Amino acid sequence: MRIEARPTPSPTMRYLSPLLALGLTLITGAAIFSALGKAPLASLHAFFIEPVSTVYGLSELFVKVTPLLLCATGLTLCFRAKVWNIGAEGQFVFGALIAGAVSLQLADHQGFWVLPVVIASGVLAGMAWAGIAALLLTRFRAHEILTTIMLNYIAIQLLLWSVHGPLKSPSGYNFPESELFSPQTLLPTLWGQYRVTIAIFIALLMLAVVWTVLNRTLLGYQTRVMGENRQAARFAGFNGNRLIWVLLLFSGGMAGMAGVSEVNGPVGQLTTNLALGYGYTAIIIVFMGRMHPLGVLLASLLLGLTYLGGENAQMTLGLPKSITGVFQGLLLFFLLACDFLISHRIVLTPMRGHRPSNTSTREVTSS
Amino acid sequence: MKAPTLISLGLSAALALSSPLHAAEDPLKVGFVYVSPIGDAGWTYMHDRARKIVDKEFGDRVETTYVESVSEGSDSQRVIRNLSANGHDLIFTTSFGYMNPTLRVARQFPNVRYEHATGYKTAENVGNYQARAYQGRYLAGMAAGAMTETDTIGYVAGFPIPEVLRGINAFTLGVREVNPDASVSVSWINSWHDPAKERESAASLIRQDADVLTMHADSPAVVQAAQDEGVYGIGYNSNMKSYGPDAHLTSVMMHWEPIYQEKIQAVLNDSWEPESIWYGLSEGVVKMAPMHSDIPEAVVERINTHRDALINGDREVFQGPINNQDGEEIVAKGDALKDQQLLEINWYVEGIEGKLPN
Numbered sequence: 001m002r003i004e005a006r007p008t009p010s011p012t013m014r015y016l017s018p019l020l021a022l023g024l025t026l027i028t029g030a031a032i033f034s035a036l037g038k039a040p041l042a043s044l045h046a047f048f049i050e051p052v053s054t055v056y057g058l059s060e061l062f063v064k065v066t067p068l069l070l071c072a073t074g075l076t077l078c079f080r081a082k083v084w085n086i087g088a089e090g091q092f093v094f095g096a097l098i099a100g101a102v103s104l105q106l107a108d109h110q111g112f113w114v115l116p117v118v119i120a121s122g123v124l125a126g127m128a129w130a131g132i133a134a135l136l137l138t139r140f141r142a143h144e145i146l147t148t149i150m151l152n153y154i155a156i157q158l159l160l161w162s163v164h165g166p167l168k169s170p171s172g173y174n175f176p177e178s179e180l181f182s183p184q185t186l187l188p189t190l191w192g193q194y195r196v197t198i199a200i201f202i203a204l205l206m207l208a209v210v211w212t213v214l215n216r217t218l219l220g221y222q223t224r225v226m227g228e229n230r231q232a233a234r235f236a237g238f239n240g241n242r243l244i245w246v247l248l249l250f251s252g253g254m255a256g257m258a259g260v261s262e263v264n265g266p267v268g269q270l271t272t273n274l275a276l277g278y279g280y281t282a283i284i285i286v287f288m289g290r291m292h293p294l295g296v297l298l299a300s301l302l303l304g305l306t307y308l309g310g311e312n313a314q315m316t317l318g319l320p321k322s323i324t325g326v327f328q329g330l331l332l333f334f335l336l337a338c339d340f341l342i343s344h345r346i347v348l349t350p351m352r353g354h355r356p357s358n359t360s361t362r363e364v365t366s367s
Numbered sequence: 368m369k370a371p372t373l374i375s376l377g378l379s380a381a382l383a384l385s386s387p388l389h390a391a392e393d394p395l396k397v398g399f400v401y402v403s404p405i406g407d408a409g410w411t412y413m414h415d416r417a418r419k420i421v422d423k424e425f426g427d428r429v430e431t432t433y434v435e436s437v438s439e440g441s442d443s444q445r446v447i448r449n450l451s452a453n454g455h456d457l458i459f460t461t462s463f464g465y466m467n468p469t470l471r472v473a474r475q476f477p478n479v480r481y482e483h484a485t486g487y488k489t490a491e492n493v494g495n496y497q498a499r500a501y502q503g504r505y506l507a508g509m510a511a512g513a514m515t516e517t518d519t520i521g522y523v524a525g526f527p528i529p530e531v532l533r534g535i536n537a538f539t540l541g542v543r544e545v546n547p548d549a550s551v552s553v554s555w556i557n558s559w560h561d562p563a564k565e566r567e568s569a570a571s572l573i574r575q576d577a578d579v580l581t582m583h584a585d586s587p588a589v590v591q592a593a594q595d596e597g598v599y600g601i602g603y604n605s606n607m608k609s610y611g612p613d614a615h616l617t618s619v620m621m622h623w624e625p626i627y628q629e630k631i632q633a634v635l636n637d638s639w640e641p642e643s644i645w646y647g648l649s650e651g652v653v654k655m656a657p658m659h660s661d662i663p664e665a666v667v668e669r670i671n672t673h674r675d676a677l678i679n680g681d682r683e684v685f686q687g688p689i690n691n692q693d694g695e696e697i698v699a700k701g702d703a704l705k706d707q708q709l710l711e712i713n714w715y716v717e718g719i720e721g722k723l724p725n
Contacts (some may be wrong), residue, residue: 056452164724173529174528175487223529266444269467311447321436
């Protein structure tokens with residue numbers, strides 16, 4: 001048995017692969033549920049349907065998806081150009097920290113300008129954090145994977161220091177939390193008592209922008225060419241450094257916006273627990289969504305749903321929390337397996353004594 | 368769940384609360400929200416152990432639900448709200464970071480009662496509870512002070528918040544009670560549950576000469592490290608002897624069941640009030656695991672005497688004279704720190720090495 005690359009992997013299958021992976025995940029999930037002694041269909045219903053069967057549930061899905069989608073939208077553009085920004089987490093945290101600090105400063109100010117200033121400060125902070133990596137990459141050729149990961153830790157430590165120190169609530173018994181933000185600094189919610197804010201529209205709008213940029217502009221063309229072949233991009237006379245700056249600043253800004261959507265949205269204060277891994281989950285979302293804006297949207301909805309489903313399965317079925325991780329793991333495993341088998345194939349070679357293997361290779365490839 | 372079902376659930380919950388007859392038929396639904404996986408040891412394990420005890424004890428009258436590993440950010444508010452909408456009558460939220468989410472949900476569900484652990488805010492339908500773990504820390508410190516040969520004791524700690532500082536200070540007072548030459552080194556890990564980091568910090572404290580270790584974190588990694596490196600370890604939350612049979616001096620154990628029994632009974636009797644309760648050794652919420660056989664009989668006796676004095680109220684952990692790290696007297700002889708001062712404590716007592724972060 002041998003594994004070899006397919007000469008022409010089917011492009012249709014490349015896009016169907018996530019659906020295939022989802023199907024396989026559901027089947028395996030059903031098997032796991034029945035092995036745990038639960039009715040498989042009812043369990044899948046409790047995991048994937050029940051959490052979003054009410055208006056409240058749907059609104060909560062969007063609450064969960066908002067920061068994921070914002071981070072993923074920025075990363076889509078970066079990853080298309082093979083600029084590996086692993087630092088959305090740090091850009092998220094730094095954006096949240098600065099937006100939070102500005103919100104606290106503006107606690108006593110009223111006026112229409114307050115919220116735009118808060119949002120802009122978070123976005124600019126995210127851009128600044130990504131800008132450090134851009135500078136290190138374009139100036140000193142320091143690889144962005146390393147610098148952005150390291151900047152994640154620095155951002156989290158800065159947040160901890162601020163919340164334990166200068167931004168700690170004076171009336172909070174020394175607990176590491178800021179004051180609650182004033183209402184005028186919070187993102188408006190869409191309706192009623194639901195927590196979903198206008199940030200979801202910003203996310204969708206930016207996703208549409210990314211789509212247009214990729215398909216209709218020179219910048220998008222350059223991005224795609226750079227992703228295909230960096231050398232070719234250079235020969236074509238594209239300014240690679242400028243492109244790296246634009247892409248990193250854009251994705252940093254989006255991650256900063258995600259930070260704003262979280263602290264000035266459902267959380268409403270700075271705490272030590274803001275880094276929940278949205279920036280890392282967004283990386284998975286971008287790959288699962290094939291770096292395509294529509295795919296990214298679907299993947300973020302699906303991953304958001306696995307979190308809600310995991311909570312609901314605990315409440316209604318009494319299943320452990322690990323079921324969330326199991327589903328996310330299965331999904332990723334099957335996706336990678338499908339991708340691999342779409343670009344590669346397994347060839348069964350009959351055993352033929354001690355003939356050198358290169359002979360059989362020639363036979364197979366010529367047939 | 369559709370809106371009409373929601374309303375009818377809310378109605379039936381309201382009915383269950385208002386009429387004792389109805390309450391006798393429908394079990395009281397009690398929800399628990401946990402910050403980490405239940406696991407086999409630690410903070411959440413002890414809360415869940417208490418849940419199982421009350422679930423069994425109240426039998427048909429009570430039905431319990433839990434959700435584990437709920438992060439303290441925006442997720443917790445959704446989980447608490449879903450439990451409330453699901454017809455739960457009493458919800459225990461067992462981590463500090465759930466305080467504001469609990470209060471926000473409580474405003475939307477005036478008929479549901481909430482109990483938040485380790486916080487400081489209350490509302491009409493929100494009470495809070497915590498344990499005087501520092502009393503146990505003091506007794507554990509006495510054991511550590513008696514057993515150290517290098518006069519250096521290592522303490523792996525989560526976050527520098529008052530609850531943790533109270534524990535470190537009380538532990539150090541206990542250490543110095545039996546061994547005035549010994550000092551305590553603290554290593555901060557900025558996490559409640561990170562076994563790898565807990566272990567790493569334990570190893571680095573041992574390299575700095577510590578021969579007794581304890582921790583304020585959720586996993587038994589520090590006790591395991593103590594066992595592997597041949598030093599003593601003191602557990603926290605649950606009895607951690609099985610993680611280091613030779614190393615384990617004792618554990619400061621948190622038994623939440625007296626609080627859960629009391630609160631559930633109060634809701635059943637319709638006498639529940641939003642209050643702040645702080646129970647310790649006297650109420651059986653804080654307990655000590657059996658002492659290691661290496662600890663001399665005389666030391667064990669001394670520890671027991673101090674324990675009895677704390678239970679009877681003959682002495683307090685934070686009674687003067689107490690100096691701070693710089694040697695300035697903070698509590699005079701004959702005085703003791705008040706609960707309010709303990710709640711916001713933000714300084715180190717004498718005998719702790721290193722600077723307090725911020």
